[in-house]
Amino acid sequence: MILSRESRRLRRRKMEERIFRALMAVSILIVIGCLVLIVGTIIWKGLPAMSLSMITQIPKGGYYLGKEGGILNAIIGSLYLASGATVLAILFSLPVVLYINVYTKKRSRLASLTRFSFDVLWGIPSIVYGAFGFIIMVFFGLRASLLAGILAVALLEFPIMSRAADEVIRMVPRELLEASYSLGATRLETALKVVVRQCLPGLLTAVLIAFGRGIGDAASVLFTAGFTDRIPTSLLEPAATLPLAIFFQLGTPFPEVQQRAYASAAILTVLILIISLVARGLGKRYTRHIIK
Amino acid sequence: MEIRPHLSVQNLNVYFDQLRILKDVSIDIPDHKITVIIGPSGCGKTTLLKSLNRLLDPLDGVRVEGRVLVDNVDIYDPRTEVTEVRKKMGLLSQRPQPLPMSIYDNVAYGPRIHNHVDKKRLGEVVEQYLRMAGLWEEVKDRLGEPASRLSVGQQQRLCLARGLAVGPEIILGDEPTSALDPQSSQNVERRLIELKEEYTVIVVTHILRQAKRIADYIAFLYLGELVEHGPAAEVFANPRDPRMRAYLTGEIS
Numbered sequence: 001m002i003l004s005r006e007s008r009r010l011r012r013r014k015m016e017e018r019i020f021r022a023l024m025a026v027s028i029l030i031v032i033g034c035l036v037l038i039v040g041t042i043i044w045k046g047l048p049a050m051s052l053s054m055i056t057q058i059p060k061g062g063y064y065l066g067k068e069g070g071i072l073n074a075i076i077g078s079l080y081l082a083s084g085a086t087v088l089a090i091l092f093s094l095p096v097v098l099y100i101n102v103y104t105k106k107r108s109r110l111a112s113l114t115r116f117s118f119d120v121l122w123g124i125p126s127i128v129y130g131a132f133g134f135i136i137m138v139f140f141g142l143r144a145s146l147l148a149g150i151l152a153v154a155l156l157e158f159p160i161m162s163r164a165a166d167e168v169i170r171m172v173p174r175e176l177l178e179a180s181y182s183l184g185a186t187r188l189e190t191a192l193k194v195v196v197r198q199c200l201p202g203l204l205t206a207v208l209i210a211f212g213r214g215i216g217d218a219a220s221v222l223f224t225a226g227f228t229d230r231i232p233t234s235l236l237e238p239a240a241t242l243p244l245a246i247f248f249q250l251g252t253p254f255p256e257v258q259q260r261a262y263a264s265a266a267i268l269t270v271l272i273l274i275i276s277l278v279a280r281g282l283g284k285r286y287t288r289h290i291i292k
Numbered sequence: 293m294e295i296r297p298h299l300s301v302q303n304l305n306v307y308f309d310q311l312r313i314l315k316d317v318s319i320d321i322p323d324h325k326i327t328v329i330i331g332p333s334g335c336g337k338t339t340l341l342k343s344l345n346r347l348l349d350p351l352d353g354v355r356v357e358g359r360v361l362v363d364n365v366d367i368y369d370p371r372t373e374v375t376e377v378r379k380k381m382g383l384l385s386q387r388p389q390p391l392p393m394s395i396y397d398n399v400a401y402g403p404r405i406h407n408h409v410d411k412k413r414l415g416e417v418v419e420q421y422l423r424m425a426g427l428w429e430e431v432k433d434r435l436g437e438p439a440s441r442l443s444v445g446q447q448q449r450l451c452l453a454r455g456l457a458v459g460p461e462i463i464l465g466d467e468p469t470s471a472l473d474p475q476s477s478q479n480v481e482r483r484l485i486e487l488k489e490e491y492t493v494i495v496v497t498h499i500l501r502q503a504k505r506i507a508d509y510i511a512f513l514y515l516g517e518l519v520e521h522g523p524a525a526e527v528f529a530n531p532r533d534p535r536m537r538a539y540l541t542g543e544i545s
């Protein structure tokens with residue numbers, strides 16, 4: 001009697017195990033399926049419009065929605081914009097995150113308030129950052145320009161980067177900090193020489209996530225960066241961006257131009273991919289010293 | 293003027309929130325001896341040790357009362373520079389905590405921060421302290437490798453070398469052998485005995501046999517109270533307090 005109850009329980013546990021395995025397999029399938037589907041669609045639809053001139057020339061043939069030439073203006077514009085915004089975001093994000101993790105105590109009100117702010121900022125839609133950036137821009141008497149776009153995108157990236165970096169830095173064991181303090185290091189020395197080194201791969205990921213969101217976002221640059229066929233040569237000139245190029249191209253009634261939108265999307269995707277791979281490759285070099 | 297020891301604890305009380313963890317602890321730590329702090333788990337040994345180089349500061353809800361005098365300076369005096377206090381002590385923690393950098397950089401960390409070593413001599417200094425910690429022969433060909441690749445026992449000796457390189461007067465060890473195998477433990481114990489010539493050593497342990505092997509001076513903590521302290525031979529032969537006696541016979545542990 002007891003034996004059969006045991007065996008029934010065992011059967012049930014095996015059953016549960018199988019159900020959960022199946023569920024997980026389905027989820028993974030959905031995730032990978034989505035990725036393949038999206039990338040596939042972009043490539044399949046964009047391929048006919050893809051050519052070397054897409055990435056080496058600026059638009060030709062009329063307005064910026066031209067059917068000829070390329071989108072070099074948007075590629076360069078996006079790279080300038082996202083790089084500038086990412087650097088700016090790092091400049092603000094890293095000090096804040098190091099401060100709340102190294103300088104304040106675990107129960108600090110200031111730290112939890114800061115984390116709460118990250119969460120709120122993180123949830124704000126990018127169009128709001130765009131609108132906010134626009135207000136700032138007008139306040140300072142700027143035109144739609146690379147600079148204004150960088151400011152808006154930096155605002156968008158800041159909470160994304162900070163939250164991701166915070167998650168990583170929080171995992172640094174207290175004993176590691178104590179080891180550094182016990183050698184007479186100040187908090188700043190500990191933060192820069194120990195914490196940043198220990199967290200470098202995670203911090204890199206945080207920067208990459210933010211960069212990816214920044215370079216792919218259309219709404220925040222809509223009012224702030226403007227759009228132009230030319231490649232910007234100064235911070236005060238307007239700049240084209242890939243997301244907006246895609247948006248405008250898709251919005252036209254011409255199938256040829258719409259096709260170019262998909263090609264642009266493919267280029268954007270590949271761009272992010274390349275940057276991730278390069279950054280990860282660089283990051284690998286610094287993982288060898290990490291204390292597990 | 294009366295000669296005071298390097299390190300003197302006077303009426304030290306430590307509170308975590310409202311809880312009193314250390315109760316009126318007063319002790320003069322004898323110079324150039326190994327003082328071993330023993331006591332049952334949770335009695336406040338780690339807390340006492342951390343209070344000596346202000347490692348309690350970053351913790352939440354801690355309050356420290358009383359005085360800890362290092363070379364006649366109260367380390368809890370607001371005018372005292374905390375990094376200077378910590379520089380006078382090398383710490384070995386329960387589990388070795390190498391810094392995320394190479395073996396060489398670990399030892400050079402302190403000298404670089406305090407800038408008290410001529411850059412050209414840094415290599416010599418690193419070698420000197422690695423030798424002192426008995427690690428040089430094992431690592432001399434791989435100084436550029438990450439410290440995390442060393443075995444745990446080697447890591448602990450690296451931490452010793454790193455602590456010594458700062459130029460401390462006092463060495464603090466919080467169960468420094470608890471994560472090590474017997475062989476490595478012995479190795480570390482031997483180092484500590486060698487080092488007392490030059491340094492004042494304070495070691496926390498819960499291994500009675502280890503205490504008997506290395507201690508010159510014993511401090512017995514029980515529930516946050518310093519129940520008994522004195523020269524090791526005396527205390528072990530003739531414990532005065534009944535709780536100390538019970539601990540030695542293994543009735544409380």
Ligand SMILES: Nc1ncnc2c1ncn2[C@@H]1O[C@H](COP(=O)(O)OP(=O)(O)OP(=O)(O)O)[C@@H](O)[C@H]1O
Binds near residue numbers: 336337340498
């Ligand atoms: N960060 C903290 N917050 C609150 N209470 C703490 C904290 N750290 C230690 N305590 C408490 O202080 C008391 C003493 O702890 P301590 O770590 O000093 O003991 P110990 O003698 O080192 O013990 P063990 O031999 O197990 O290492 C314990 O009751 C513990 O619960």
Ligand SMILES: [Mg+2]
Binds near residue numbers: 337338339466
């Ligand atoms: Mg302890």
